[in-house]
Amino acid sequence: MIDVMIVDDNPIVRSALRGFLAGADDVQVVGEAADGRTAVTAAQRLRPDVTLLDHRMPIADGLSVVSHLAEHTSVLVLTSDAADDLIAGMLRGGARGYLVHGEFDPPELLRAVRAVAAGQGWLSPRGASVTISVLRDQAAREREEASHADQLHQIRNGFGLTARERDVMELLTVGHSNAAIARRLLLTEKTVKNHLHHIFTKLHASNRTEAVMRWSGGQRQ
């Protein structure tokens, strides 16, 4: 038996959803809430398998409580709002499905409830479309960052610093003074200064700021 909680501030919607679910032998409605805050306490107490969650509600809206709810129950968002940011926010917050009012019929609601209860997902066509493009943008961004990291790696290798000079450079980059670098690397300040002298030469830098800039991939002015 799948225990379901209905969270929506509109009593007519709650009653309609109850009606849709009443036709199924394997689903029972165990609770209702009309705002996000009540929903979280109810979810803690009732531990429903699936929670149908509206977004626009008084006191606390759906988006603000989705991650709290997701700790206790599988959240299936059911709302008339289909803005891209809301869909992405709900899914990042832990929702397992997203249905838009007017785009589904009672049998689809039941399939969605069963899918989410079984650990699968359910996305309306708009939810699917938004999610696919969000993930594709994310992957493109990650590829770009990986390529930036590769470039930086190559630039740094190109300077030909020794292992010890690299250690000094890393500490310099996070803002340590010569004295602090000396303490961290168990060197005298004079040795650190010597290392810095060599580093500046190899990096074609005339001071610390330029050295850090060049080490971070910046071009010579």
Added chain:
Amino acid sequence: MAKRLDGRPVGSPTTVLVVHPDPHDGAAIRAALGTSRRLRVLGVTGDGDEALALARRLRPTVSLLDDRVLTSGTDLVAALARWTLVIALTGATERGAIVTLLQAPVQGCLTYGYIEPPDLVRAVHAVADGLGWLSPAAAAAVTWAMREATPLPARPDHPSSHLELP
């Protein structure tokens, strides 16, 4: 809002190309799509190069593409996507594999084992309308990827916010 890649007016039948390596399954998919009067299947093929030629010539609104079909040399999904909207059909079950598959320019993904004939029809209509379609296993994979998504890292042009230079 409705986006018709084939340039036909909204309301005319949506055309479909089925690309599947198994002729029996291909015929079953054609039959399932045939239950909708608003869909018209233009062809069924198990050959990637033929699929590409058909797509170029017939410009189907939507192509259903089994991910086992390959073509000589080129990336079949990317090449097909120049002429038609693509829905991937896959036997992949692992979440990471499904998410990777969705990096290709497809508008939907149906995972075998969960496909009911009405889903094929709904998927094609949803994608023809400019939206997407994911079967429950694919939806589970993408919602997992959304939950796992790392927040945006600091931009590399601000290497360290606590940088204190003397």
